[in-house]
Amino acid sequence: MLDTIVIPVLKIAVLLNAVLVAVTFMVLLERKVIAWAQSRLGPMRVGPYGVLQAIADPIKLLVKEDIRPVRADPMLFTLAPILSLVPALVVFAVVPFGGDELFYVTDINVGLLFIISVTSIGVYGIILAGWASNSKYPLLASLRASAQLISYEIAVTMTLVSVILTAGTLSMVGIVEAQQQSGLWFGFVQPVAFVLVFIGGLAETNRAPFDLPEAEQELTGGFHTEYSGMRFALFFLAEYANIIVISAVVTILFWGGWLRPFPNVEALAFLDLIPGWIWFFAKMFVFLYIFIWIRATLPRYRYDQLMRLGWKVLIPVAIGNIVLTGVVKVLL
Amino acid sequence: MAEAIAFYTLAVLILGLGVAVITTPKTVHSVVFLVLNFLCVAVLYVVLRAEFLAVIQVLVYAGGIVVLYLFVVMLVNLKRAPEAHEDPRRLARLGLALSGAVLLELAGIVVYSYGRVTPASAPAAAGPLTGAGNTEELGWLLYTDYLIPFEVASVLLLVAMVGAIVLARRES
Structure with missing residues (x-):
């Protein structure tokens, strides 16, 4: 009873709250980093150096008036933000933050596939939001977004096949353990796959330079133009939760999850004094930072360039990578 | 016991959502019900301990094929309800015949397999498959x-x- 219900429910509660709090601070971090990149200070008014802005923003969104357009489809207009947030949170069930059983909710033997399939449900939130708003810019944006998501999903899934081939397992914990056994992070074994998954991750979370679905200048804000208040906040939460998911998945698949650097070098064993979950969060933070850094640096792609990159570059390279991995695996 | 509860809850949900798919007047709504239906079927696979099948069901059907359905439904004929919805009894006879045939087939399977697979022998037959x-x-x-x-x-x-x-x- 205690092991099967109480502890998992507690873990889930802690995890959900941690993710939601992390999202609010991620937004603050993003505003600060982009401000620094543009020689500004960013939010400074609320709390010391604007730290409490992370709490002020959600409060503002919570108390805002909720507006629903008269011509909108009531059922789907309500359902869309929920459909987009829930998959982003469900995925955390199989993300291991550390080697000990305390640090993950569950370790199923199809963990990686579970992540891929649950994130593929998130696209409904975007499509239905655009359609249910009954307004032309959101509809255009949602078509763009879903075409983009589907195209890059194929590339990312194809690339993950080569990682699965290298690890020989689909379990998230198993993949990290495989890296421990081989004594090498898969980022060094599969550098091409890492780059592909990271680019695909940028595109799947609609982040710059692939943020066409939210291009303010062309689409007045994107698929969530008609949303306000808490409903808008749910889309916002989903986007940032997805960024955290991608960073965590990249950390686990390519940079050794909770393993210390150079897990096979005995001379660095003193690094094990730092617990695994700290390594995990440190690596994850690096990727979160890179996400923001890229947004502050790169200009937006054009739509045809985006589609060309996805279908004519990423997918062929991903297939080539699978073949190469297979050949090397058979020869070794 | 828990498995039986899960099965019957899911069965009711799957059938209910299936009826909702074909009776909802708005096509986009029926596609959404179809997605929920597929998700419930995936959970049914999990109850049967076929995790891989469950995940692939979500990935291929719910996450892939139905997205394309939704695209088509959204882009084609946004305003008018499809003809099939205007006259629900259009193909009533064919539908009755088809569902009767499926019912007969299911009954045949139940009668044929009743008593052949005892609960004790089923896990034994699947024994060599459950290893890795x-x-x-x-x-x-x-x-x-x-x-x-x-x-x-x-x-x-x-x-x-x-x-x-x-x-x-x-x-x-």
């Missing part, structure tokens, strides 16, 4: 015992894809 987790087993079987059906299915999909491209290509 069902992803490995499924992959192994697909590429050894069931290679020909697998290849035939792949060729069928390829033919469908080529056909779609030929139909969609612009006449130059």
Whole structure:
């Protein structure tokens, strides 16, 4: 009873709250980093150096008036933000933050596939939001977004096949353990796959330079133009939760999850004094930072360039990578 | 006990959502019900301990194919309800005949298999398959015992894809 219900429910509660709090601070971090990149200070008014802005923003969104357009489809207009947030949170069930059983909710033997399939449900939130708003810019944006998501999903899934081939397992914990056994992070074994998954991750979370679905200048804000208040906040939460998911998945698949650097070098064993979950969060933070850094640096792609990159570059390279991995695996 | 509760809850949900798919007046709503239906079927697979099948069900049907349905439904005929919805009894006789045939088939399977597979022998028959987790087993079987059906299915999909491209290509 205690092991099967109480502890998992507690873990889930802690995890959900941690993710939601992390999202609010991620937004603050993003505003600060982009401000620094543009020689500004960013939010400074609320709390010391604007730290409490992370709490002020959600409060503002919570108390805002909720507006629903008269011509909108009531059922789907309500359902869309929920459909987009829930998959982003469900995925955390199989993300291991550390080697000990305390640090993950569950370790199923199809963990990686579970992540891929649950994130593929998130696209409904975007499509239905655009359609249910009954307004032309959101509809255009949602078509763009879903075409983009589907195209890059194929590339990312194809690339993950080569990682699965290298690890020989689909379990998230198993993949990290495989890296421990081989004594090498898969980022060094599969550098091409890492780059592909990271680019695909940028595109799947609609982040710059692939943020066409939210291009303010062309689409007045994107698929969530008609949303306000808490409903808008749910889309916002989903986007940032997805960024955290991608960073965590990249950390686990390519940079050794909770393993210390150079897990096979005995001379660095003193690094094990730092617990695994700290390594995990440190690596994850690096990727979160890179996400923001890229947004502050790169200009937006054009739509045809985006589609060309996805279908004519990423997918062929991903297939080539699978073949190469297979050949090397058979020869070794 | 818990399994029985899960099964009957899911069965009611799946059937209810199935009815909702064909009775909802708005086409986009029926596509959403279809997605929920597929998700429930995936949970049913989990109850049967076929995790791989469950995940693939979500990935391929809920996350892939129905997204394309939704695209088509959203882009084609946004304003008017489809003709089938205007006259629900249009194909009533054919529908009755088809569902009668399916019912007969199901009854036949139940009568045929009743008493043949005892609960004790079923896990024993599946015994050699449960060793390394069902992803490995499924992959192994697909590429050894069931290679020909697998290849035939792949060729069928390829033919469908080529056909779609030929139909969609612009006449130059």
